[in-house]
Amino acid sequence: MNFKFKTEPYEHQFAALVASHNKTNWAYFMEMGCGKSKVLIDNMSWLYDQGKIDLAIIVAPKGVYRNWVLKEIPIHFPDDIEHEVFTWRSSPNKKQQTELKDAITSDNGLKIFVVNVEAFTSDKLKRYVSALIKGRKFLLAVDESTVIKNPKAKRTKTLTALGKLAKYRRILTGSPVTKSPMDLYSQCNFLSPDLLGHSSYYSFQNRYAITKTMRMGAHSFEQIVGYRNLEELSSKLKTFSSRVLKEECLDLPDKSYGVRYVHMTPEQAKHYRTLKDYALAILDDQHVTANQAMTQMLRLQQVLCGYLPTEDGEIVDIPSNRINALLDTLQETSGKVIIWARFRKDIERITEKLCEVYGDYAARSYYGSTKEEERDSLISDFQEVNHETRFFVGNPQTAGRGLTLTSAHNVVYFSNDFNLETRIQSEDRCHRIGQAQKVNYIDLVTEGTVDEHIVKILQNKMKLAGQALGEEVRKWLNDKASDRSLIKT
Secondary structure, three states, X not given: OOOOOOOOOOHHHHHHHHHHOOOOEEEEEEOOOOOHHHHHHHHHHHHHHOOOOOEEEEEEOOOOHHHHHHHHHHHHOOOXXXXXXXXXXXXXXXXXXXXXXXXXXXXXXXXXXXXXXHHHHOHHHHHHHHHHHOOOOEEEEEEOHHHHOOOOOHHHHHHHHHHOOOOEEEEEOOOOOOOOHHHHHHHHHHHOOOOOOOOOHHHXXXXXXXXXXXXXXXXXXXXXXXXXXXXXXXXXXHOOEEEEOHHHHOOOOOEEEEEEEOOOOHHHHHHHHHHHHHHHHHHOOOOOOHXXXXXXXXXXXXXXXXXXXXXXXOEEEOOOOHHHHHHHHHHOOOOEEEEEOOOHHHHHXXXXXXHHHHOOOOEEEEOOOXXXXXXXXHHHHHHOOOOOOOXXXXXXXXXXXXOOOOOEEEEEEOOOOOOHHHHHHHHOOXXXXXXXXXXEEEEEEOOOOHHHHHHHHHHHHHHHHHHHHOOOOXXXXXXXXXXXXXXXX
């Protein structure tokens, strides 16, 4: 390959590029921190240099797409290749409107359009994209491609239809299986239905899942109870994907896992028992829905965090040891620390308490309500070694993707959720290229509660992911299950 790189690729990045550079369809199943963004940038710049594309559309989740514009493309796109980067704005100012209009008619270099996946529910965006791609040879890439894993979702259908018009298609994710091997269907179907040999989700399900007919009142439905033929599925995936694990290609420091057990207060224990009994009664109802079951688990977790949502929507604080357990944990750490919390109320309480204890600007929060400009400055300040911002308090659903937080080597999970991808992504914010120290992960856990149940669920999901992708189960949960078990037997 005769191509001048702006940043020299690692061996594993070059191998992925060579395997994919001229393929119509390709999946970069590369773990967080392995540099899959750079591989895509090199791939699309090479295709443009060869005259094969003149437009690249990069679709990414809301919390990630700005990272392409502000960091990845400026760092890795070759300086000697003319290009123009522009992004979607739902309510653009006059200057931004002009830029978007000019992009449709301009022929200067490679056009790189970066857009958040959530916007694809907008008819306004669809009209713009239709005008943008007219007469162009384009590559369409979906970053964190599990955002299109639901075959019934509107954005999945929209992007799959758009993909059919693209000359090249790419998907990027380190965790293509987050719940079950069924997650793979829509992601691969976006590339091409021919790759897996199944024209419908149900055909795919029949081949790789074991189902059982379940009844709910007068209605019946098929429930997945197991999986089969996963070695075959893994073999098919290898024909159009690059699978790269950090442990195989990067000389990154080790990870360690620990647990800080949190005891419930008497009042907490009382409320927890009451809610648990109520949840069991609900779950005994044969008509209960999955959403109802998850709601009960959520309420149990909120009690463990120190508050109780009432039926009328109010939040009642109850005595809890969890914040104090966090403070005790932080006393044993040095340097910058990332603290992940599931609930907004917890993020706000933690940030307030840490500023009270460590100083007014010691802790900053990153969650759904944080403004875009505040997010950028927070990351910059946190990454600066000598800056007074020591604690990054974030929601992993919002801040767990796309960010580099390698200034920290200690991570505390104030609370977890059931989403495997969220956990993996959030862990990898600091365990990536640029990390020089061993990374310590500490979970706050109340023994014998929903905290432990969540870990069991994550562990089962990880095993299924490993089977589907043809690899061993990731160490992070195995370590917990053996050396510092959260699950008592």
